[in-house]
Amino acid sequence: MVKTKKYILAKHFIGEPKLTDFKLVEEELPKLEEGEILCESLWLSVDPYMRKYTDFQMEGTVMPGGVVARIAESRDPEFPKGRYVAAYFGWRTRTIYNTREENKSIYPKPYLLPDFGDLPLSLGLGVLGMPGITANFGFLEVCEPQPGETVVVNGAAGAVGSIVGQIAKIVGCRVIGFAGSDAKVKWLKEKLRFDAAYNYKTTKISDALREAAPKGVDCFFDNVGGAFSNEVFRRMNTKGRVCVCGAIAGYNAGFENVLVPMVQPYILSKELKVQGFIVWNHASRWLQAIQENMRWINEGKIVSEETITEGFENAPKAFIGMLRGDNIGKAVVQI
C-alpha cells in the first residue's frame, strides 16, 4: 500500500493563521484503476489566495494549493510515467488522479508541464505557473499598458507583483513598486530595475506617488485594496486602468472590517476602468502565457526569484511566513 501525507484545515483561521489551525494526517492510497495516475508531489505552492479560499471550505478538508508532481505510476498513456504535472491537488505528498473525471472545481485540470529546458521545475508554481500567468494576462489584458505610461504595483516583491513590474518594463512603462521591507525595495530597484520602489510601512503612499509619479498614474496593478488603493486612485490619470488581482488588506482582517472612503468619486471623475481578474477563468490559454514568460526569462528580461522552505512538514510555517511578507519572489515548499 502507498501512503500519503496531507495537511487538513483543522480550524478556520481567525485573523492570522496559527500552526494549530493545521493538522497533518496520513492516508493509504488504493491500487490504480484504469485512467488513473499516481503523482508524487515535488513542490508545493503557498499563495495569498489560499487565506481567503479556506473561509469557504469545511474544517477537516485538505488545504488548497498547487503542486508540481512527478507521475510515479500511470494507467493513462496520455500522462506517461516520469513526466511532470502541475495540479491543484492541495497540500498532499501523493495523489491518485483520475484523468477521465470531469473537472468540477474552480481550478484548472492537472496538465503536463511543457519542457522547461534548464529552468527549475518549481517555476511551474511561479513565473511559469499560476502567478506568472496572472501577471501576464492580468496586467497586459486588463491594464492595457502603453509604452511611456506610468504603472504602480503593490505586493511588488511577491510572486505576481514582481513579474508584473518586469513585464511593464518590457512594454516600455515606468514602474513604481511598493513592498514591505527595505530589503525588498533594494531588490526591486537593483535586481528587477524598477524605476522607483518604496517601503509602504515607512513611507506615506501619497508622498511616494507625488515624488515618483509627478504626471499621475496610468495603470495600477492592485494586490492589496483598501486604503492603499484609494491613495493610488487619487493620483490616477483620466482613463486610467486598474487590475484588481488581490485584496490582501482584508485577508486577515476580514473584508467587512476594512472601512475606507467610497471609491466611486475617483472612478467617476477620471473615468477609470477598474476590473477584477481571476486567473482560473483563463485556464484554456495558460500555455500561451507560460511560453511567453519562458521566452522572456531565456532572453534575460525576467528575473525570477524563489523563497524555498524545505520539508512538507514546514508547509504551514511557509504559508504563515508568506502572509507576513517574509518571502522575496515566489514562496514554495520543497517536499
Place this chain on the structure above:
Amino acid sequence: MVKTKKYILAKHFIGEPKLTDFKLVEEELPKLEEGEILCESLWLSVDPYMRKYTDFQMEGTVMPGGVVARIAESRDPEFPKGRYVAAYFGWRTRTIYNTREENKSIYPKPYLLPDFGDLPLSLGLGVLGMPGITANFGFLEVCEPQPGETVVVNGAAGAVGSIVGQIAKIVGCRVIGFAGSDAKVKWLKEKLRFDAAYNYKTTKISDALREAAPKGVDCFFDNVGGAFSNEVFRRMNTKGRVCVCGAIAGYNAGFENVLVPMVQPYILSKELKVQGFIVWNHASRWLQAIQENMRWINEGKIVSEETITEGFENAPKAFIGMLRGDNIGKAVVQI
C-alpha cells in the same frame, strides 16, 4: 443697455445648500461685437453634478449649469437670430457669447438645437440633452447590456436614471429601479414599466435584490455610490458591468466621510468591470444620442417627465429640492 440677472455662489455649500449660499446680482451687457450672439435663457437646468462642481469654483463666481436659450441678436451667420442653443452659460438670464472663442471649459461648446418637432424645448436640458446623452452612452457603452440580462439603476426616477431604465427595456433587459419615495416607485412601475422598483428609504436593498434579482445582477448603472453600491456589488454575476455615473451618497456628506467596506473583494471575485462615465468627454457625438433618444420618444418607447419650477428667482429652491429628491424626472426652471 441690456441687463442680465445672474446667481453667484456666495458661499461654498456646507452639507445641504442653503438659500443664503446664493446671491442674485444684476449686470449690464456691452454692445455685440463681430462674431458674438446675445442669448436669452428660456430654461435653466439643475442637476446633481453641480453640487460637487461648486466645491472647485471660487465664491463670487456664477453658478454652473446648462440653459436652453433663444438667440435674440446675432453677429454670426452660423448662429442666426431666432434659433435656439443649448449652452453651459450658468445661472444667467442673458449671455453674450463669442462663437469664435476657443472652448477652454470642460463643458461642450454652445450648439444649435436640432428641430425637436412638437417636443418642448426644455427637453434639450433633459432627455434630448446632457442627462439623456449620459443615459444613452453611459448605459449602452459602459454596461454593454445584452437582451435578457438584469439591470439595476438607482436614482431611478431622476433625469438620468429614468432614461437608463427605459433604454434597458428597449434593449430587452429586466430592470430594477431604486428611488426615494413611494410615488416615484409607482411612477417607475406604472408609467415607465420597470419590472421592479423599490423605495430605498423603506426597503432593505439586499432584501429587494434577493426578491427581484434571484439570478443576480448583470449591469448596474450607479448614480449613488457608497453603501448602496456595495449591496449591489454583492449580488452581481461574474463579468458584470458597472457604470459609475454619479456619487450622490457623498455630495452633501463629503466623500471622505462616507466610509464603506472595501469594494475590491467584490470586483475581484466576480471579475466585475467598474467604469466611470463623464459625459463631457463624449461631446463630439452628442447629436447622435439626441437623435436616437428623439426617435425613441416619437416611437413611444421613452416617456419623459419634467418637474418644472417657475421663475429664475426660484432657481436655488429648485436646486435644493432636486438634491432632496423632490423631482420626478428632469428638474428644470422656466425663466
